[in-house]
Amino acid sequence: ANSWGKPLAALLGALKMLVEFGLPSIGGKDSMSGTFRDINVPPMLMAFGITTVDARKVISPEFKQQGHKLYLITHSPEKNYTPNVEQLKQNFDFVSENIDNGTIVSAYAIGFGGVAEAVAKMSFGNEIGAKIKADEQFLFDYNYGSILVESVAPLNYENAILLGET
Numbered sequence: 001a002n003s004w005g006k007p008l009a010a011l012l013g014a015l016k017m018l019v020e021f022g023l024p025s026i027g028g029k030d031s032m033s034g035t036f037r038d039i040n041v042p043p044m045l046m047a048f049g050i051t052t053v054d055a056r057k058v059i060s061p062e063f064k065q066q067g068h069k070l071y072l073i074t075h076s077p078e079k080n081y082t083p084n085v086e087q088l089k090q091n092f093d094f095v096s097e098n099i100d101n102g103t104i105v106s107a108y109a110i111g112f113g114g115v116a117e118a119v120a121k122m123s124f125g126n127e128i129g130a131k132i133k134a135d136e137q138f139l140f141d142y143n144y145g146s147i148l149v150e151s152v153a154p155l156n157y158e159n160a161i162l163l164g165e166t
Helices: 002-021 085-100 114-124 136-140
Strands: 034-036 039-041 069-073 104-109 147-151 160-165
Antiparallel strands (some): 069 160, 104 147
């Protein structure tokens, strides 16, 4: 029973976010639990999302050109480390709007490796580097919910921090 506590907590967290964002749930299949011969597979929750979008407006994460601005669209979690849903909604709307109008030309959702990982991976695709001015610790901090974006013009937004340029 103890081993199912974490997947159940993850499921409840996923349900909370579906409700907060007004999103439908999608079906799935549980094929990653139980045992097989001498292999014990720990219980897990795997999630994925799908959407429809105008393919002409889809961007990729690699840097596009030298001299563009790099901003971190920051997410500040609540005191109990849960997502600040209202801020996320505002950030997602801002980023989407600026992708649609052509201002944001690449973006990367910050993960375990922080801003440093995002900058490195965004640099690889077109072999375009970046000049960043930030505290070294900040570059490796967990910034879950934040998005690193490449912009062709200055961004005037309360949650956008200018980090440097490509």
